[in-house]
Amino acid sequence: MERRLKPAPTDYRMCPLSSVVEQRNRKPHTSVRFWQGALAMAGGAVLLLVLMITFEKVSKIYPGNSVALQDLTLTIDAGEFVSIVGQSGVGKTTLVKLLIAEERASAGSIVVGGWDITHIRASEVPLLRRQIGVVFQDYKLLPKKSVWENVAFALEVSGAPRERIAAIVPQVIKIVGLEDKLHRYPRQLSGGEQQRVSIARALVHRPKVLVADEPTGNLDALNSQEIIELLKRINAFGTTIILVTHNRGVVNTLKKRVITMEGGTIAHDQKIGKYVL
Amino acid sequence: MTTLFRLFKFAWQDFWRNLWLSLVTILMIVLALMSVNTLLLFNVMTDTVIRSVEKNIDVLVYLKSDTTDEDAKKMTEELQKHPDVSHVRYITAAEALQEFQLKFKDKPALLSSLKELDKNPLPARIAVQASDPKLYGKILDDIAKTPAQEHIEKTDFTNYETLITSVNAITSKVRRIVLGLLILFVLVSILIVYNTIRVSIYTHREEIVVMKLVGASNAFIRLPYIFESVVFTLLSVIVSFGALYVLLLAIEPQLKAFFEGLDVNLLRYLEGHWYMWALWQFALAGMLNILSSAFAVNRYVRG
Ligand SMILES: Nc1ncnc2c1ncn2[C@@H]1O[C@H](COP(=O)(O)OP(=O)(O)O)[C@@H](O)[C@H]1O
Numbered sequence: 208m209e210r211r212l213k214p215a216p217t218d219y220r221m222c223p224l225s226s227v228v229e230q231r232n233r234k235p236h237t238s239v240r241f242w243q244g245a246l247a248m249a250g251g252a253v254l255l256l257v258l259m260i261t262f263e264k265v266s267k268i269y270p271g272n273s274v275a276l277q278d279l280t281l282t283i284d285a286g287e288f289v290s291i292v293g294q295s296g297v298g299k300t301t302l303v304k305l306l307i308a309e310e311r312a313s314a315g316s317i318v319v320g321g322w323d324i325t326h327i328r329a330s331e332v333p334l335l336r337r338q339i340g341v342v343f344q345d346y347k348l349l350p351k352k353s354v355w356e357n358v359a360f361a362l363e364v365s366g367a368p369r370e371r372i373a374a375i376v377p378q379v380i381k382i383v384g385l386e387d388k389l390h391r392y393p394r395q396l397s398g399g400e401q402q403r404v405s406i407a408r409a410l411v412h413r414p415k416v417l418v419a420d421e422p423t424g425n426l427d428a429l430n431s432q433e434i435i436e437l438l439k440r441i442n443a444f445g446t447t448i449i450l451v452t453h454n455r456g457v458v459n460t461l462k463k464r465v466i467t468m469e470g471g472t473i474a475h476d477q478k479i480g481k482y483v484l
Numbered sequence: 485m486t487t488l489f490r491l492f493k494f495a496w497q498d499f500w501r502n503l504w505l506s507l508v509t510i511l512m513i514v515l516a517l518m519s520v521n522t523l524l525l526f527n528v529m530t531d532t533v534i535r536s537v538e539k540n541i542d543v544l545v546y547l548k549s550d551t552t553d554e555d556a557k558k559m560t561e562e563l564q565k566h567p568d569v570s571h572v573r574y575i576t577a578a579e580a581l582q583e584f585q586l587k588f589k590d591k592p593a594l595l596s597s598l599k600e601l602d603k604n605p606l607p608a609r610i611a612v613q614a615s616d617p618k619l620y621g622k623i624l625d626d627i628a629k630t631p632a633q634e635h636i637e638k639t640d641f642t643n644y645e646t647l648i649t650s651v652n653a654i655t656s657k658v659r660r661i662v663l664g665l666l667i668l669f670v671l672v673s674i675l676i677v678y679n680t681i682r683v684s685i686y687t688h689r690e691e692i693v694v695m696k697l698v699g700a701s702n703a704f705i706r707l708p709y710i711f712e713s714v715v716f717t718l719l720s721v722i723v724s725f726g727a728l729y730v731l732l733l734a735i736e737p738q739l740k741a742f743f744e745g746l747d748v749n750l751l752r753y754l755e756g757h758w759y760m761w762a763l764w765q766f767a768l769a770g771m772l773n774i775l776s777s778a779f780a781v782n783r784y785v786r787g
């Protein structure tokens with residue numbers, strides 16, 4: 208049976224200005240914040256064109272002297288579709304965690320769209336998370352919430368007004384093609400559908416970047432292919448996609464940039480890459 | 485406004501969707517409160533029993549038969565002025581006889597032998613109550629130093645001395661035991677309630693992780709649990725006092741029989757004091773619950 212993915216409405220990223228800048232300027236309390244804000248605002252126009260992600264000589268050593276990343280330097284341009292591959296334990300997930308500030312770097316610096324998040328404060332993490340959507344192998348859906356509720360939840364907990372929720376949720380659910388399963392619960396969905404719900408949820412804040420850590424890890428070939436197609440379409444809207452994957456077939460057919468990691472750093476970085484392991 | 489409403493909604497939804505866990509948490513808090521309350525009531529009970537026993541103690545100062553009514557009244561007034569004396573009652577010889585006859589009305593043999601005497605054998609007396617049973621010795625010593633001493637035939641303090649010391653000993657021992665038990669109960673309750681809340685938050689770790697992931701602010705993550713704690717506490721306090729009241733109502737006849745003759749009425753006491761207790765317990769248990777849940781949530785919010 209074929210599940211068609213309908214063409215998405217073109218306006219899902221309606222907000223024209225970088226909301227990185229907008230949201231961060233809401234509370235310029237200290238002078239540091241003020242200058243950060245001013246700089247970010249000045250960079251705002253440029254940002255639109257180059258929402259760049261930069262890792263500069265980043266290392267991450269977990270407690271217990273476990274070295275996950277070592278001297279990793281990496282630049283990802285706005286709108287890119289980057290695959291990150293590598294054997295288990297080379298630090299791919301750690302890279303993702305640093306990017307969404309779930310972990311802090313031990314050394315080096317990380318800048319997202321002109322915002323240095325290396326030492327980001329706990330109170331600012333929510334703002335970052337609304338700029339970077341994340342998707343994981345295990346979907347992380349709430350089992351007691353329906354498709355609609357799971358997606359709406361992301362907006363509710365960030366204080367979005369009701370009208371905005373009512374407008375955005377149907378849009379993103381339509382993008383992932385689940386508009387006729389709004390009231391199902393996760394256990395009533397296939398793995399592929401659950402992953403699509405989690406992608407819809409990641410899109411509600413209209414993120415500039417979508418990070419997917421092994422999103423097809425639990426899926427069969429057909430479902431995997433559908434998820435990748437979906438990511439490609441989201442990328443076509445201009446959203447940067449960072450795809451961490453083990454899936455050789457996926458990487459080889461994508462014909463996009465591939466970064467291969469080894470021992471906590473980058474081994475290869477090819478513009479149109481192949482899975483070389 | 486939307487935010488506040490939404491926080492309430494989350495707390496509410498959470499309560500119902502995890503009804504069993506909510507009920508178990510409430511049950512644990514109720515049991516903790518009940519055990520503390522039972523002990524507090526026990527304390528009230530021993531207190532009133534002891535006080536009522538103390539109230540029944542008095543020392544009789546028997547007056548010589550040649551003491552005039554006037555002298556006796558003067559003496560009574562003097563005694564009333566003594567700082568350690570709470571109550572003084574002058575009983576004339578005639579009144580003493582009346583009381584005697586009333587007391588032994590089922591013992592006609594005794595009464596008829598009394599009638600055979602041509603004059604009242606009972607002396608007039610003054611009943612003295614001290615503000616504290618420990619002070620009887622001192623009061624009697626003080627009386628002995630006054631000129632009134634010449635009117636005193638004898639005092640029967642010696643009969644009471646042992647009773648008074650044993651009441652004193654029991655009082656302080658009971659108080660100490662109750663206090664120890666209370667501390668133990670409170671500590672055990674705190675541990676049980678804290679762990680129950682921890683388990684309940686543990687089942688929410690997924691939700692907390694997801695909330696963090698999608699950019700929920702810290703307040704949004706924590707406040708529903710704080711609301712929930714307040715609601716849990718409120719319900720628990722209501723249920724525990726309701727249960728206590730029903731329990732007391734059920735065993736009231738037995739209690740009444742047990743405390744026959746003493747001025748002990750737990751039910752009345754509870755009716756008069758429950759709101760103060762409830763308020764205190766709501767405040768303290770609420771604080772404990774909020775702290776427990778904040779502490780438990782913290783584990784998943786950090787990291
Ligand atoms: N929380 C942690 N504490 C200690 N070591 C960790 C932790 N997370 C990951 N590591 C270690 O860091 C290395 C990289 O892990 P990870 O980034 O998960 O790799 P990958 O996603 O590529 O499989 C591994 O050696 C792993 O054991």
Ligand SMILES: [Mg+2]
Nearest residue numbers: 299300301420
């Ligand atoms: Mg990984």
